[in-house]
Amino acid sequence: MTKALDPRTKLLIVLCLSSLGLIITHPILLTFVFLVGLLISMAFKGDFFSLIKRFKKVLYLFIAMIILQSLFTTGGEPLVEIGSVTLLTTLGFQRGFGYLMRVLIILVCGIIVATAKMRHMVQGLVQLGVPYDFAFMASIGIKFLPLLVEEIQDTFVAIELRGIDFKKLSLKAKLEIISYIFTPVFAGALMKAKKLSLSVECRGFRAYDQRTSILTLKMNSLDYLWIALTLTLTIWSLYLYLIY
Amino acid sequence: MMMPFIQVNQMSCSIKGKVILTDINLKLEQSQCVALVGPNGSGKTTLGKALAGILPFQKGSIYLQNESIKEKSLSSIGTVIGYLFQNPEKQIFASTVAEELSFALKYKGFPADEIEKSVDDMLRRFELNHLKNASTYFLSQGEKQRLAIAALLMNHPQYLILDEPTTGLDSKRKEQLGHLLDSLKDKVGMLLISHDKSFIRRHAYQTLKMEGGQILHD
Numbered sequence: 001m002t003k004a005l006d007p008r009t010k011l012l013i014v015l016c017l018s019s020l021g022l023i024i025t026h027p028i029l030l031t032f033v034f035l036v037g038l039l040i041s042m043a044f045k046g047d048f049f050s051l052i053k054r055f056k057k058v059l060y061l062f063i064a065m066i067i068l069q070s071l072f073t074t075g076g077e078p079l080v081e082i083g084s085v086t087l088l089t090t091l092g093f094q095r096g097f098g099y100l101m102r103v104l105i106i107l108v109c110g111i112i113v114a115t116a117k118m119r120h121m122v123q124g125l126v127q128l129g130v131p132y133d134f135a136f137m138a139s140i141g142i143k144f145l146p147l148l149v150e151e152i153q154d155t156f157v158a159i160e161l162r163g164i165d166f167k168k169l170s171l172k173a174k175l176e177i178i179s180y181i182f183t184p185v186f187a188g189a190l191m192k193a194k195k196l197s198l199s200v201e202c203r204g205f206r207a208y209d210q211r212t213s214i215l216t217l218k219m220n221s222l223d224y225l226w227i228a229l230t231l232t233l234t235i236w237s238l239y240l241y242l243i244y
Numbered sequence: 245m246m247m248p249f250i251q252v253n254q255m256s257c258s259i260k261g262k263v264i265l266t267d268i269n270l271k272l273e274q275s276q277c278v279a280l281v282g283p284n285g286s287g288k289t290t291l292g293k294a295l296a297g298i299l300p301f302q303k304g305s306i307y308l309q310n311e312s313i314k315e316k317s318l319s320s321i322g323t324v325i326g327y328l329f330q331n332p333e334k335q336i337f338a339s340t341v342a343e344e345l346s347f348a349l350k351y352k353g354f355p356a357d358e359i360e361k362s363v364d365d366m367l368r369r370f371e372l373n374h375l376k377n378a379s380t381y382f383l384s385q386g387e388k389q390r391l392a393i394a395a396l397l398m399n400h401p402q403y404l405i406l407d408e409p410t411t412g413l414d415s416k417r418k419e420q421l422g423h424l425l426d427s428l429k430d431k432v433g434m435l436l437i438s439h440d441k442s443f444i445r446r447h448a449y450q451t452l453k454m455e456g457g458q459i460l461h462d
Contacts, residue, residue: 151334157298158335161322162348163399173351180347184337187381 005044007116007124009223013040014109016234021105024241027094030101033237037108046111054149055107061178062103070096110145118143123215132211140196147192148185155181247310249274249403249433250295255304257287257294264290265457268304274402274433277425279444282454288437289330291454292405295435296327326401330408330437332385332392341367341375341383341391348399362398369424370394385412393421403433410440422447 017040020033041048052059069092076091113121118139125135159177160166166174252270256263265287272278272295280288293299295306297313306313308324329335338344345363354362367373370390375383383391389412396404410418418440425434425447438444444451453460 154329154334155337157318158329158337159347160318161296161298161325161327161335162351162395163319163323164348164351165317165319169351177351180337183339184333184381188333191381 004222005116005226006217006219006223007121008128008217009219009226010044010112010116011121011124011128012227013230014112016230017105017112018109020234020237021102024237025098026241026244027097027101029237029241029244030098030105034101034104034108036233037105037112041108041111041115044112044115046108046115048108048111051107051111054146054153062100066096066100069099110142113142119215120217123213123217126213127217133206136205144189144192148189151185151188152181155184247307248272249309251307252295253305253307255294255301255306257290257299257301257303259290259299263457265294265301268459270452270459272403272433272435275430276449277429277434277436277447279436279438279448279451280454281438281441281444281451282460286454287457288454289407290457292327292407292435292437296325296405297321298327323399324402326396326399326404328392328396328404328406328409330411332388332412335392335395336380336388339379339381341372341378341380344380344391344395345398347395366394366398371420386414386417389413390417390421393424397428401432403435404428405435405437407437408439409436410438410443418443 017033017037021030024030024033038048055062070088071092073092073095074086074089076089076094078086078089079093080086080088116124121142122132122135122139125138126132130138156166159180164177166177169177248271250270250272252268255265255268257265268291270291280291282288290299294301295313297308297316297318308316308321313321327335336344338347342363345366346359349359349362363376364373367376370393372387372390372394375387375391380388380391389409393406393409409421413421422443428434436444436448
């Protein structure tokens with residue numbers, strides 16, 4: 001039932017969730033936003049846990065970033081101290097936790113978007129007034145995200161197959177190897193984008209000024225219910241954030 | 245009784261619920277060059293990846309040097325098996341040719357002068373000297389293929405699984421690759437996954453045909 005929702009409704013939900021993720025800094029409220037997002041993604045039959053599994057190899061990087069974020073933030077009460085050196089403060093912990101929640105909110109947003117058909121998503125954006133070129137670009141970007149994840153995993157496999165045990169390396173070597181992983185992925189993404197733009201141009205993309213579509217999206221009562229619920233929850237969360 | 249270098253028993257593999265390999269039985273010796281042929285989608289690459297520990301399998305067993313592959317880490321398999329991906333771009337990750345070749349030795353703690361010597365030697369063998377400091381992103385397909393194979397050999401593997409090694413190589417390079425594989429034959433076992441019949445005929449000791457996820461015959 002929820003899968004048949006208009007993509008514009010899903011876009012509104014994602015917009016609200018991501019905006020709350022950006023605005024709110026309170027860790028408990030951020031956790032609440034993430035949990036609501038998780039429930040919504042589950043209602044749309046999105047599989048959050050299989051996505052986490054796919055990100056398993058990159059999780060190390062996220063954890064490293066959370067730790068760095070926590071350690072390099074000063075202020076608040078000291079939580080972990082070695083001699084006179086404060087390693088972790090309450091504010092550092094709060095920032096690190098907030099970062100983790102924001103990453104998780106982005107992931108659930110991605111899952112919610114991914115439950116809509118790509119063609120419907122493009123049409124939804126077009127009917128919202130976004131020019132087709134931009135809508136198409138955005139849809140291609142989303143479509144290529146799993147490929148990027150796959151490429152990161154492939155590079156990890158290629159590195160391990162050279163006999164390198166990532167776990168046994170020093171922190172410095174690990175950080176160096178992470179740069180080995182991301183450089184080809186970004187270079188590959190740029191090259192793919194170049195090839196793709198050539199390919200779509202060759203197929204007559206933007207050959208005519210006006211583009212017609214046989215598909216027209218219509219919102220139903222369920223969409224309006226979801227929109228009302230989302231807006232109510234968003235306003236309520238912002239109200240709570242401002243009060244506390 | 246001596247066990248073969250790689251032994252596969254009743255191995256089946258599915259990807260996303262789709263059965264790709266069914267009841268594969270295979271013995272591969274270290275001193276042999278075996279070719280794996282078959283139509284697209286017959287499961288050749290999947291079998292190669294399962295043998296290298298890249299793809300998990302659901303049924304049966306694979307033994308590498310008497311030890312179940314499931315108990316080995318990918319990095320420990322990588323010290324024994326060199327796996328060439330169908331698309332060499334997947335395994336080239338350093339930004340320059342020299343860096344790509346020196347990668348494994350650098351992180352295994354080899355001294356810099358020894359690494360430099362080995363890199364220069366490999367560059368000469370694969371006629372890549374002029375590209376030593378070139379960016380890996382702008383190499384031709386053939387150059388990438390040669391670099392990927394050279395990088396594998398830097399690790400001194402005991403067995404090579406080469407998925408379409410002649411793709412993107414002109415006849416001269418193909419011949420050079422053939423000579424190189426011949427020179428390795430006594431020391432390194434090989435599984436050639438290829439559609440290149442003439443290359444297989446010249447270099448493989450045995451040819452296995454795959455169809456529908458099964459090995460049909462020798």
